[in-house]
Amino acid sequence: MAISVDSPQINRDFTQKAGYTFTFLSDPNTEAIKRYDLVHPGQGEGGHDIARPAEFLVDSTGTVRWVNLTENYWVRARPEQILEVAKKLPN
């Protein structure tokens, strides 16, 4: 699922346009983003805080199994890389 500071309205429009069916969550006050230490201060519209890009794969017990904290905004985790780790998750 995807988490950003975007409002539910923006997420509704975006998921409809892009055809995404997975969950999109709104974190305008960076509550979860702070808890995961991913705040990128002042980078949003009007100097608002936003999230830096990051991905976590969490197993069914709530334990983190894989993390990707990119060092460069333009370099992202690839889908096949994530599927590879996801295959190793316990049932």
Add this chain to the structure above:
Amino acid sequence: MQVRRFNWPLWAGFLLSLAAFLSYFFVFVWFPSTRDFPWANLLLFAAAIVLLLLGLRRGFSSERVHPTRAKIVSSIVSGLGVLVFAFFIFVVFVSGRWLPASHGAPQVGQKAPDFSLSDKNDKTVTLSELMSAPLNGKTPRGILLIFYRGYW
């Protein structure tokens, strides 16, 4: 002596440098193999710089109708082309790395902190809820959390 009025390598090189810059953000960024390392754009910039050098040589040749003007124009245009290249390097390789260190982010083996946020239908959901909610008839084996900058 041949009089060459239009310095096409100069202008082609300049336009190509603009195309090399813009095509990353409008085209190549959508494909992981050309986004993670912008080799396609670097190749385009290499071609642009070759054209700019040819244009510069033409501008400084003794065959120009307006030698001074040709020197000034070719210097400025090729300089701008190189600036576009420098700006591209800056955006992709320098400012792209200006990200917080996130040392406090949950690590492998740690518990993912729970949270409660609104979904796109303004319904409040928590991570633990999603983890136990059946998906296609069974509980999920895991959840991928993707934090992103957003579209505002």
